[in-house]
Amino acid sequence: MLAFLVRRIIGAILVCIGVTFIVFVIFIVVPGGDPAERIAGKNATQQNIENIRKDWGFDRPFYVQYYRMMDKMFSGSLVSYTSQQNVLQQIEQGMPATFSLAIGAGIIWLFFGILVGVISAIKAGKLSDRVITVLALIGISMPVFWLGIITRYYLAEGGLTTIFPDGEYVPMTSNPIEWFWHLVLPWTVLAVLFIGFYGRVLRGNVLDTVNEDYVRTAKAKGLSPNRIMRKHVLRLSLIPIVTLFGLDFAGVLGGGAILTETVFDLHGVGQYAAESINNFDLPPIMGVTLYGAFFIVFFSILVDLFYAYLDPRIRPT
Amino acid sequence: MAERVTESEFTLESASLLAAADEPSAIRGRSPWYLAWRRLRRNYVAFFFLGLFIVIVVACMLAPVYAKHVAHTGPNTNHILENVRVNGKETPVVSPGGIIKGKLVASIPIGPTWFGAGGKFVLGADQNGRDVAVRLLYGGRTSLFVGIISSLICVFFAVILALLAAYYGGWGDFVITRFFDLMFAFPVILLGIALGSALAINGFHHFGINIESGSIWIPTLIISYVLVPYVGRPLRGQVLSLREKEFVEASIAQGASPFRVMFVELLPNIASSILVFFTLIIANNIILEAALSFLGAGVQPPTASWGTQIADGQQLIVTRPWLSLAPGLAIILTVLALNVFGDGLRDALDPRAKVKVSH
Numbered sequence: 001m002l003a004f005l006v007r008r009i010i011g012a013i014l015v016c017i018g019v020t021f022i023v024f025v026i027f028i029v030v031p032g033g034d035p036a037e038r039i040a041g042k043n044a045t046q047q048n049i050e051n052i053r054k055d056w057g058f059d060r061p062f063y064v065q066y067y068r069m070m071d072k073m074f075s076g077s078l079v080s081y082t083s084q085q086n087v088l089q090q091i092e093q094g095m096p097a098t099f100s101l102a103i104g105a106g107i108i109w110l111f112f113g114i115l116v117g118v119i120s121a122i123k124a125g126k127l128s129d130r131v132i133t134v135l136a137l138i139g140i141s142m143p144v145f146w147l148g149i150i151t152r153y154y155l156a157e158g159g160l161t162t163i164f165p166d167g168e169y170v171p172m173t174s175n176p177i178e179w180f181w182h183l184v185l186p187w188t189v190l191a192v193l194f195i196g197f198y199g200r201v202l203r204g205n206v207l208d209t210v211n212e213d214y215v216r217t218a219k220a221k222g223l224s225p226n227r228i229m230r231k232h233v234l235r236l237s238l239i240p241i242v243t244l245f246g247l248d249f250a251g252v253l254g255g256g257a258i259l260t261e262t263v264f265d266l267h268g269v270g271q272y273a274a275e276s277i278n279n280f281d282l283p284p285i286m287g288v289t290l291y292g293a294f295f296i297v298f299f300s301i302l303v304d305l306f307y308a309y310l311d312p313r314i315r316p317t
Numbered sequence: 318m319a320e321r322v323t324e325s326e327f328t329l330e331s332a333s334l335l336a337a338a339d340e341p342s343a344i345r346g347r348s349p350w351y352l353a354w355r356r357l358r359r360n361y362v363a364f365f366f367l368g369l370f371i372v373i374v375v376a377c378m379l380a381p382v383y384a385k386h387v388a389h390t391g392p393n394t395n396h397i398l399e400n401v402r403v404n405g406k407e408t409p410v411v412s413p414g415g416i417i418k419g420k421l422v423a424s425i426p427i428g429p430t431w432f433g434a435g436g437k438f439v440l441g442a443d444q445n446g447r448d449v450a451v452r453l454l455y456g457g458r459t460s461l462f463v464g465i466i467s468s469l470i471c472v473f474f475a476v477i478l479a480l481l482a483a484y485y486g487g488w489g490d491f492v493i494t495r496f497f498d499l500m501f502a503f504p505v506i507l508l509g510i511a512l513g514s515a516l517a518i519n520g521f522h523h524f525g526i527n528i529e530s531g532s533i534w535i536p537t538l539i540i541s542y543v544l545v546p547y548v549g550r551p552l553r554g555q556v557l558s559l560r561e562k563e564f565v566e567a568s569i570a571q572g573a574s575p576f577r578v579m580f581v582e583l584l585p586n587i588a589s590s591i592l593v594f595f596t597l598i599i600a601n602n603i604i605l606e607a608a609l610s611f612l613g614a615g616v617q618p619p620t621a622s623w624g625t626q627i628a629d630g631q632q633l634i635v636t637r638p639w640l641s642l643a644p645g646l647a648i649i650l651t652v653l654a655l656n657v658f659g660d661g662l663r664d665a666l667d668p669r670a671k672v673k674v675s676h
Contacts, residue, residue, distance in 0.1 A: 027511075296504075
């Protein structure tokens with residue numbers, strides 16, 4: 001068990017290094033304008049640019065530049081090329097919005113995803129199952145940002161009504177009611193795709209599990225259908241959902257909900273990443289990539305551990 | 318007729334006799350592809366949606382015909398300062414804007430004229446006075462091209478990597494699976510826009526490949542690259558379990574080369590999964606293309622694609638919501654058709670398969 005953990009953690013660190021290195025190479029190797037010229041501004045002389053190149057170390061080999069950037073990142077002194085703002089502080093500022101979005105949407109999509117999956121599996125082949133299947137398919141066929149734009153227009157910008165506030169994030173500490181009200185639309189929009197997807201996966205899993213021998217044994221013992229579903233069928237069927245949820249949730253926490261954050265203007269970590277990419281600002285992109293990769297590898301270890309708890313047949317060695 | 322056999326004297330020999338006596342015509346050998354086709358044939362819903370997809374593809378292929386003979390304009394032709402006769406009344410294509418519902422709107426393009434203008438501006442115009450219906454069809458060409466070609470490239474590389482990893486195992490497998498892990502640690506969309514904006518400036522000019530910036534090949538290749546592990550990993554798992562089967566051992570024992578084992582023995586056995594993955598990943602890629610274009614890291618303006626059209630329409634949503642609604646509905650219909658047909662295909666090819674594509 002301990003060996004498993006140690007191996008996974010070493011692997012995770014390597015993945016984080018690899019991911020930042022890839023991003024670094026993308027932005028250094030692919031010509032995207034000289035960062036020194038970018039920092040120097042429009043009216044800089046050649047001498048200015050040369051000085052900046054020397055000061056910031058852009059004349060050094062790329063591995064030295066990479067090492068310096070990672071060094072600055074971990075000492076917390078990494079600043080953006082364009083705005084000169086501290087990258088870590090900017091990420092910290094975006095985290096409350098991103099976390100609020102991820103946690104709220106995660107609860108909604110997990111709850112409704114399981115509900116939808118179980119109902120359509122119990123009613124398999126009946127009308128309610130078909131209706132749910134059609135709705136789930138439409139849900140996974142919608143581009144998230146489009147749904148965001150449309151709901152924002154019709155429900156917040158006066159297309160039909162203005163009951164919901166129009167975008168922006170309000171910190172929970174300053175006004176919990178406004179915080180909730182501002183996040184209802186982003187939560188729903190982000191959750192729709194996952195509900196459809198989880199519902200369909202779970203339906204398939206439940207229908208597979210129902211045919212297992214041990215479920216027949218449980219039935220033969222005379223257990224109630226309710227108990228069989230909860231204690232025997234769902235326990236096994238939920239395992240793939242746990243993996244999916246762990247990784248999807250980590251993705252959103254790590255700033256992966258770029259589209260939802262941008263459409264609703266939440267100023268989270270994902271939106272920060274998107275803006276930095278548009279400005280060609282390497283340090284924040286490196287920062288957000290490392291931040292996102294951390295959540296993904298951390299949660300994938302967590303998922304593996306949870307696996308062992310849910311299914312005693314799987315034990316990490 | 319075989320002699321009656323009791324249980325006690327049941328041997329393999331008598332079993333085959335019994336089997337032979339059992340109406341020989343009913344157990345004619347049929348290929349798995351034929352059986353799958355028979356199952357698919359009964360799935361009318363899947364066929365309906367396949368038909369819908371074909372209709373969409375054909376409509377988009379006919380975009381130049383529509384543009385030339387019905388709308389009399391091109392996808393990137395501006396008509397800002399022109400008037401159009403709608404139901405006998407001269408109407409400006411783009412009217413000046415103002416403050417509407419508390420928002421500053423730069424201009425108000427003409428709304429859908431349906432058939433009032435003799436085929437011109439059937440679905441209205443956008444802020445540059447371009448015909449939305451024409452752009453929708455041309456945009457569909459772009460989106461479908463990116464979706465289908467990127468799926469082909471993605472599945473091609475995923476299959477090669479999966480076969481190599483699972484066949485050779487050891488170091489090759491280690492390197493390929495670590496590469497997959499590395500890619501999984503990126504949010505797909507983040508890697509996509511990072512590559513997209515990096516390549517949008519100067520294009521790609523390495524390794525003897527020259528792609529100009531603004532080329533439609535840039536989003537196509539990016540999308541195919543970022544999704545390789547999502548197809549490669551499950552396929553590798555399948556090949557890995559096939560690798561242990563007797564027919565592979567037999568083939569190796571007969572002296573078959575690794576190439577032959579991989580492509581003649583193993584590949585046909587994962588062909589049905591590949592086909593299903595291909596269908597479902599096109600749907601996925603059309604949405605991803607739209608997302609990248611919406612963020613400015615995919616198809617570059619003025620080229621029309623459903624994603625850039627939604628982004629254009631967003632600026633005018635207060636006065637002309639239809640500009641964003643139309644391309645979105647086009648995406649939903651196309652992707653829905655592919656998803657439903659892909660599901661039907663999966664059920665038909667392998668009723669117990671567990672092929673899943675996640676967004």
